[in-house]
Amino acid sequence: MEQYPINLDLKNKKVLIVGGGKVASRKLKRLLTTAAEIKLVSPCLTDSIAAQKDKIDYYQRKFVIKDLTDCFLVIVATNKPEVNKRIGQLALERNILANIVDNPELSTFTLPGLVKRGDLLLTVATGGNLPALSKQIVQKLASEFGNEYEDFLVLMSEIRPVVLNKIEDEQKRRTIFRKLADDKIINLLGKQKEKGLAEIKKILPQSILKELNLSNKIKERKQ
Ligand SMILES: C[C@@]1(CC(=O)O)C2=NC(=C\c3[nH]c(c(CCC(=O)O)c3CC(=O)O)Cc3[nH]c(c(CC(=O)O)c3CCC(=O)O)/C=C3\N/C(=C\2)[C@@H](CCC(=O)O)[C@]3(C)CC(=O)O)/[C@H]1CCC(=O)O
Numbered sequence: 350m351e352q353y354p355i356n357l358d359l360k361n362k363k364v365l366i367v368g369g370g371k372v373a374s375r376k377l378k379r380l381l382t383t384a385a386e387i388k389l390v391s392p393c394l395t396d397s398i399a400a401q402k403d404k405i406d407y408y409q410r411k412f413v414i415k416d417l418t419d420c421f422l423v424i425v426a427t428n429k430p431e432v433n434k435r436i437g438q439l440a441l442e443r444n445i446l447a448n449i450v451d452n453p454e455l456s457t458f459t460l461p462g463l464v465k466r467g468d469l470l471l472t473v474a475t476g477g478n479l480p481a482l483s484k485q486i487v488q489k490l491a492s493e494f495g496n497e498y499e500d501f502l503v504l505m506s507e508i509r510p511v512v513l514n515k516i517e518d519e520q521k522r523r524t525i526f527r528k529l530a531d532d533k534i535i536n537l538l539g540k541q542k543e544k545g546l547a548e549i550k551k552i553l554p555q556s557i558l559k560e561l562n563l564s565n566k567i568k569e570r571k572q
Pocket residue numbers: 375376448449450451452453458459460461462463473474475476477478479480481483484485487
C-alpha cells in the first residue's frame with residue numbers, strides 16, 4: 350500500500366525520542382525547527398544533542414513504558430533492534446505515531462529527505478529502498494533551489510491575498526498566478542533583485558501595485 354505524505358503541525362504536541370546517538374541527533378535537529386515539546390530519553394548523548402539539552406526535556410536513563418504517557422509521536426532510535434521493536438509495538442498499541450529507525454515495517458511513518466527554503470518545502474523518499482539516494486537527490490535539489498525561492502514566496506505572501514481580494518474574475522486571477530509561477534523570474538530575483546521585481550510588477554495590474562510596497566520585503570543577503 351502507498352504511504353500518505355503529510356505535513357504535521359507539532360505545536361503543543363509531546364514528542365518523544367528514544368536514543369541519543371547519531372540517528373537520534375539528525376531526527377532531533379529537524380524536530381527542533383518545530384514547536385513540539387520534545388522529551389529525549391537515553392543513557393548516552395552525542396555532543397550535538399548535549400549542546401541542545403536546554404531546548405528539550407532530557408532524561409539520562411533507559412526507556413521506561415511511562416515515557417509514552419500523553420505522547421503524540423515517538424521516534425525510536427536506539428542501537429538495539431529488540432528494544433526498538435518492543436517500544437514500536439507499545440507505541441502502536443497506544444495509537445502513538447511511531448518512527449522506528451531500523452524497522453520501517455513497524456513504523457507508522459518514515460521521514461523523507463528535505464530541502465527547505467522559507468515556505469518552500471521539497472521532500473524526497475525512496476520507499477525506504479535506498480535512503481542514501483534520497484540524500485543524494487536532496488543535495489541536487491538544494492543546489493538547484495536557492496534562497497531566491499524563499500524571497501519569492503515572501504513576496505507572494507504579500508501579493509496573492511491582494512490579488513484574491515481585488516480581482517473578482519477567477520480566470521484573470523488564474524492568468525496572473527500562472528504568470529507569476531515562473532522560474533525565470535525567480536532566478537532573476539536571486540541574481541538581480543530589482544530586475545526580478547520589475548518582471549513581477551509587469552504582471553500585476555496598477556490597481557494591485559498601488560496596494561503594495563514590494564521593494565522592502567526581501568531580506569538583504571550577503572553575496
Ligand atoms: C532521508 C533520511 C531522512 C532523515 O533521516 O532525516 C533518511 N535516512 C537518511 C540517511 C541515511 N539513512 C541510512 C544512512 C547510512 C547508510 C547509507 O548510507 O545508506 C544514511 C546516510 C547518512 O546517515 O549519511 C541508513 C538507514 N536508513 C534506514 C535504515 C533502516 C532500514 O532500512 O531498515 C538504515 C540502516 C540500514 C543500513 O544500515 O543500511 C531507514 C530509513 N531512513 C529514512 C530516511 C527512511 C526512508 C527514507 C526513504 O524512503 O528514502 C527510513 C525508512 C526510516 C526513517 O528513518 O524515517 C536521511 C537523509 C538525510 C539527508 O538528506 O542528509
